[in-house]
């Protein structure tokens with residue numbers, strides 16, 4: 001039977017999303033992200049995007065999901081817990097951000113959003129949509145906050161009060177008007193850090209003091225930027241020493257590791273695909289520094305770690321091994 005009204009269709013979409021393995025789902029209207037656009041402008045104006053010049057482009061798309069799909073009316077935001085339940089950098093191991101130790105989440109989430117779209121079209125064939133996972137210039141965290149999936153912590157990442165911050169998000173843009181969710185109750189957009197309270201653990205723990213204000217990260221100081229995004233030819237500024245990287249060679253989880261919401265609520269992912277591959281269970285400089293271009297491609301095909309490329313990985317490994325041997 002085809003679904004006849006917005007209410008039943010919205011309920012159906014949420015039920016299907018949960019059945020597909022998403023743990024969080026919220027729906028919002030596809031409206032202009034006015035406040036977030038202003039914050040983005042300020043962040044860019046301060047140069048906090050460092051060498052990520054692409055952040056300056058497509059600003060209108062970033063803040064207006066309706067521009068990405070003709071007649072877009074709604075955005076279905078989904079979230080999934082990826083916590084692999086494993087300690088980064090034990091003993092002599094080097095550290096890799098937990099989100100990158102398993103299979104590439106982009107493909108898994110996009111495939112599931114595709115299945116969600118198919119299920120929707122079986123009930124309402126006139127609806128069209130587009131799925132994105134970190135693949136369009138959209139402010140995903142802002143959309144997730146608006147959809148009630150969590151709030152933006154002082155470390156700038158999304159935190160859900162029942163799952164913590166080890167979350168991937170994705171979105172499905174749809175041409176149907178639906179029933180909409182709200183941001184979390186105590187989390188009006190004007191007070192977007194209210195659930196952090198007086199805590200400043202992430203700000204204090206950040207090895208490079210990259211969190212320059214609540215929910216504002218200066219990428220030029222952030223280890224995640226330097227180990228993934230920065231061009232290998234881009235030299236470290238004098239203000240950043242290799243020691244400050246504390247063994248991170250791909251991303252950095254320090255601000256999430258110290259978050260009390262994670263200490264209390266994080267739970268092992270239900271997705272085997274997000275668990276560490278054998279090689280990344282005990283990552284070591286000696287093993288990873290042997291990789292050639294070809295073996296890197298082969299080893300990390302289907303892994304989020306492939307994104308940095310072997311040249312970048314080798315540079316990061318040299319940086320931390322230089323510290324270890326000095």
Ligand code: SF4
Pocket residue numbers: 155205206207208209210211217221222223224251252253254255256
């Ligand atoms: S990812 Fe690491 S370097 Fe970046 S803000 Fe968090 S703790 Fe600081």
Ligand code: SF4
Pocket residue numbers: 153154155156195196199200201202203255258259260261
């Ligand atoms: S460590 Fe504290 S301040 Fe930082 S995000 Fe978590 S709760 Fe908020």
